[in-house]
Amino acid sequence: MRKQKNKLLVTVAASLAFSALAGAASAETLIVASPQVPEGFDGDALKTHTQNVVVQTYENLVVYGKKMVDGQMKNDPASVEPHLAESWKISPDGKTWVFKLREGIKSPYGNELTADDVEWSWSKSFAQKRTGNFIARVSNVIGVKALSKYEVEFTLSAPSSIFLKALTLYVPGIYDSTEVKKHATTEDPWGLKWMQSNTAGFGAYHLETLRPDDQAVYVANKNYFGGKLHFDKVIYKEVPSEASRVTLLKTGQVHLIDRPSIQKVVDLQKDSNVKVDRASGRSIASARMNPKCKPFDDVRVRQAFNYAIDKDALNKAVFAGQADIAKSIVPPIVDGYNPNHYPYDYNPNKAKALLAEAGFPNGISEPIKLLYADAFWHQEPVAIQVADMLKKIGVTIQPTRVTTSEMRAKGSPKKMSMCFFTWEDGPIVLDPVYTMYLISHSKGVSNRAAYSNSRVDELIDKSREELDAGKRLSMMDEAQKLWVTDAPWILTTYPATFEAMNPRLNGWVHYPDEHERWRELKMK
Numbered sequence: 001m002r003k004q005k006n007k008l009l010v011t012v013a014a015s016l017a018f019s020a021l022a023g024a025a026s027a028e029t030l031i032v033a034s035p036q037v038p039e040g041f042d043g044d045a046l047k048t049h050t051q052n053v054v055v056q057t058y059e060n061l062v063v064y065g066k067k068m069v070d071g072q073m074k075n076d077p078a079s080v081e082p083h084l085a086e087s088w089k090i091s092p093d094g095k096t097w098v099f100k101l102r103e104g105i106k107s108p109y110g111n112e113l114t115a116d117d118v119e120w121s122w123s124k125s126f127a128q129k130r131t132g133n134f135i136a137r138v139s140n141v142i143g144v145k146a147l148s149k150y151e152v153e154f155t156l157s158a159p160s161s162i163f164l165k166a167l168t169l170y171v172p173g174i175y176d177s178t179e180v181k182k183h184a185t186t187e188d189p190w191g192l193k194w195m196q197s198n199t200a201g202f203g204a205y206h207l208e209t210l211r212p213d214d215q216a217v218y219v220a221n222k223n224y225f226g227g228k229l230h231f232d233k234v235i236y237k238e239v240p241s242e243a244s245r246v247t248l249l250k251t252g253q254v255h256l257i258d259r260p261s262i263q264k265v266v267d268l269q270k271d272s273n274v275k276v277d278r279a280s281g282r283s284i285a286s287a288r289m290n291p292k293c294k295p296f297d298d299v300r301v302r303q304a305f306n307y308a309i310d311k312d313a314l315n316k317a318v319f320a321g322q323a324d325i326a327k328s329i330v331p332p333i334v335d336g337y338n339p340n341h342y343p344y345d346y347n348p349n350k351a352k353a354l355l356a357e358a359g360f361p362n363g364i365s366e367p368i369k370l371l372y373a374d375a376f377w378h379q380e381p382v383a384i385q386v387a388d389m390l391k392k393i394g395v396t397i398q399p400t401r402v403t404t405s406e407m408r409a410k411g412s413p414k415k416m417s418m419c420f421f422t423w424e425d426g427p428i429v430l431d432p433v434y435t436m437y438l439i440s441h442s443k444g445v446s447n448r449a450a451y452s453n454s455r456v457d458e459l460i461d462k463s464r465e466e467l468d469a470g471k472r473l474s475m476m477d478e479a480q481k482l483w484v485t486d487a488p489w490i491l492t493t494y495p496a497t498f499e500a501m502n503p504r505l506n507g508w509v510h511y512p513d514e515h516e517r518w519r520e521l522k523m524k
Contacts, residue, residue: 028230028231028232028233029231029232029233029234029235030231030233030234030235030255030256030518030521030523031234031235031237031253031254031255031256032234032235032236032237032254032255032256032257032258033237033239033244033245033248033249033254033256033257033258034049034052034236034237034238034239034245034257034258035049035238035239035240035242035245035258036049036238036240037049037210037211037212037213037214037215037216037236037237037238038050038052038053038210038216038236039196039212040195040196040197041053041054041057041195041196041197041198041199041207042054042192042195042196043058043131043132043170043171043172043173044124044125044128044130044131044132044133044171044172045128045130045192046131049258051170051513051515052236052258052515053207053216053218053236054170054171054173055170055203055511055513055515055517056203056204056205056218056234056517056518056519057173057199057201057203057204057205057206057207057218058170058173058174058175058199058201058202058203059083059084059173059174059201059202059203059204060083060084060167060168060169060170060173060174061082061083061084061085061099061101061118061167061174062080062081062082062083062084062085062164062167062168063080063081063083063168064076064077064079064080064081064165064168064430065078065079065080065081066509067079072277072279072510073509074279074333074509074510075430075509075510075511075512077165077333077334077335077430077431078335080164080165080167080168082102084101084102084105084113084174084202084225085099085100085101085102086100086101086102087099087100088100093159094156094158094159094160094465094467095155095156095157095158095159096153096154096155096156097153097154097156097163098147098151098152098153098154099118099151099152099153099154100150100151101113101114101115101118101150101151101152102225103150104225105202105223105225106202106223106225107176107179107200107201107202107206107221107223108206108219108221108222108223109176109178109179109200110223111176111178111179113174113176113202114146114149114150115146115147115148115149115150115151115152116146116177117174117175117176117177117178117202118144118146118152118174119144119145119146119152120175120177120180121172121173121174121175121177122136122141122144122172123144124172124175124190125171125172127189127190128190131171132171132172134445135166135169135171135172136172138162138166138434138437138438139156139160139162139163139166140156140157140158140159140160140162140163140464140465141154141155141156141160141163142155142156142157143155158464158465159465159466159467160464160465161431161433161463161464161465161466161467161472162429162431162433162434162437162464165429165430165431165434166429166434168429169428169429169513170513173201174201174202175200175201176200176201176202179200180194180195180200183198197210202221202225203221203224203519204220204221204224204226204229204517204518204519205218205219205220205221205229205234205518205519206218206219206220206221208233213238214237214238215235215236215237215238216235216236217233217234217235217236218233218234218235218236218518219232219233219234220232220233224519226519229518229519230521230522230523231518231521231523234518237254239254242260242261242264245257245258245260246260246264246267246268246500249268249274249500249501249502250268250271250273250274251273252273252502254502255501255502255505255523256499256500256501256502256505256516256521257500257501259497259498259499259514260498260500261377262318262319262320262322262377262495262498263320264500265320265322265498265500266320266322268500272503273503274500274501274502274503275500275501275502275503275505276498276499276500276501277498277499277501277508277510278322278496278497278498279496279497279510280324280331280332280333280494280496280497281323281324281331281333281426281494281495281496281497282331282333282334282426282427282428282430282494282497282512282514283331283424283425283426283494283495284326284329284331284424284425284426284489284491284492284493284494285318285319285323285326285376285378285382285422285424285492285493285494285495286326286422286423286424286425286489286490286491286492287305287370287382287383287386287420287421287422287489287490287492288418288420288421288422288423288448288449288488288489288490289301289302289305289419289420289449289487289488289489289490290416290418290419290420290449290450290488291449291450291451291452291486291488292416292450293419293420295358295360295364295368296419296420298358298359299485299486299487300354300355300357300358301354301355301358301360302486302487302488303344303354303487304350304351304352304354304355304358304393305351305390305395305487305490306344306351306487306490306491307344307345307346307347307348307350307351307354308346308348308351308389308390308392308393308395309344309346309385309386309389309390309490309492310346310389311325311326311346311491311492311493312325312346313385313389314382314385314386314389314492314493315492315493317381317385318378318381318382318385318492318493319378319493319495319496322496323493323494323495323496324493324494324496325492325493325494326491326492326493326494327339327342327491328341328342328480328484328491329435329436329439329440329480329483329484329489329491330432330435330436330476330480331426331427331435331494332494333430333512334427334430334431334432334435335430335431335432335473336432336472336473336476336477336480337432338477338480338481341477341480341481341484341485342484342491343484344487344491348392348393351393352393352394355393355394355395360394362394363393363394363395363396364394364395364396365394365396366396367396367397367398368395368396368397368398368419368420369397369398369400369419369420370383370386370387370397370398370399370400370420370421370422371383371400371401371402371407371418371420371421371422372399372400372401372402372421372422373401373402373403373404373406373407374404375404375407375408375423375424376423376424378422378424378495379422379423379424380399380401380422382422382492383399383422384399386422386490386492387399397420407421407423410448411423411448411449412448413443413444413445413447416447416448416449416450418448418449421448421449423448424495425438425439425446425448426494427512428512428513429512430512432463432472432473432476432480433460433463433464433472433476436456436460436476436479436480436483437460437464440453440456440460440479440483441456441457441460441461442454442457443457449488449489451483451486451488453482453483453486455479455482456479456482456483459475459476459478459479459482460475460476460479462475463475463476463479497510497514499516502523504523504524505521505522505523505524506521506522506523506524507520507521507522508520508521
């Protein structure tokens with residue numbers, strides 16, 4: 001009883017604090033409620049909610065262009081525009097790129113962006129051998145060197161069709177190396193310890209204060225090259241309870257909440273005090289079958305499982321009907337998406353016939369475990385729906401919960417030991433080659449179910465070095481068709497992305513990393 005009373009007091013106190021905060025905040029302060037404040041600010045060492053704020057403090061040499069689609073501003077995957085860099089040149093062999101930086105860009109510390117900052121930032125990623133190093137490998141980057149104060153050269157091992165789009169990512173972020181070096185030590189040459197609670201970028205915002213388990217406060221970079229920002233300050237408040245975050249939004253005490261669950265989205269869409277923006281998702285909710293495991297070593301079984309799933313019914317049951325039905329491993333927001341190769345409309349009779357051809361005329365009575373975890377909220381309900389639908393064609397499925405860490409370990413490139421499991425993957429680079437390389441190449445880091453097709457590998461490898469857009473898309477179209485025929489996944493949906501906000505807040509643009517940019521937001 002005493003613990004419950006203390007929790008109640010904490011809740012009331014938090015509510016009062018928010019009321020005072022909202023009253024004190026001017027029109028130039030944005031208040032965001034999140035499940036947790038960041039545990040670090042190094043884009044290469046992602047911790048809880050790091051991504052949400054790294055994109056606000058570190059920016060890129062280039063960005064996607066924008067286009068209006070159905071009344072909503074979106075990133076244009078076919079267009080890459082200058083940002084920190086104002087121009088670039090490419091060698092005839094496609095292996096050397098020289099970027100000219102904009103002059104006069106300054107960090108909040110007053111240090112000017114130079115080519116040395118770009119070289120240092122990429123060297124940091126190479127040394128850490130984590131996220132940024134992976135992006136370098138995928139895009140064939142083997143060296144980055146400052147040529148002059150404002151010119152930086154990227155050397156590639158081979159031409160790369162992915163490289164320019166990969167530079168739109170938040171990692172490797174471009175750091176103010178002059179400032180970071182002040183906090184480096186012999187044991188910590190990259191200043192990583194300092195970065196756990198500080199930022200040093202050339203982006204729109206800069207961390208002012210951090211109170212773990214409470215809030216992080218960001219202030220506008222007064223030197224920001226993109227011009228004056230609408231919000232002078234952003235308060236990023238930790239509110240673990242989703243119900244509390246929703247209440248705070250409905251009552252106007254916060255302006256924005258991080259990606260609400262679909263159940264809350266349905267509720268918020270009915271509230272006139274809230275605006276919910278939606279964007280088609282980049283990720284695929286799926287149930288994956290490992291072709292090295294029986295009975296999935298027979299393509300007819302994999303195809304049968306696909307025909308057995310009523311995806312419209314699953315969408316309604318799990319995603320409140322607000323997801324998009326998946327018909328390709330390449331999502332619709334990526335160039336080259338082609339749903340026309342997909343034959344698996346709901347057809348239980350076809351599913352039974354394929355099972356019979358595969359030697360299972362009476363279905364499969366021996367239970368097959370379908371693993372799920374809680375890395376994504378929909379893993380369990382998707383597993384339950386898939387099990388129920390496969391039961392109708394005589395297949396016994398046993399949904400089995402495992403830990404997220406266990407699932408990640410079993411699905412690592414070195415193991416790929418899971419036979420049947422639910423998961424979600426999607427590209428943060430809006431490119432079909434990157435997408436297929438990531439999750440359908442036999443050496444792809446997200447190919448967790450051991451899918452392998454030598455022709456698909458060949459098409460992907462050739463496309464990675466093919467700079468002619470038409471030829472690349474043609475090869476990726478063939479690869480999609482082969483992958484769909486092989487049917488290694490039960491494609492269900494592309495879960496949509498939702499952002500819930502104050503109705504006066506405008507400027508939200510959906511990014512492939514699924515994090516808003518505070519620099520683009522304005523209050524009417």
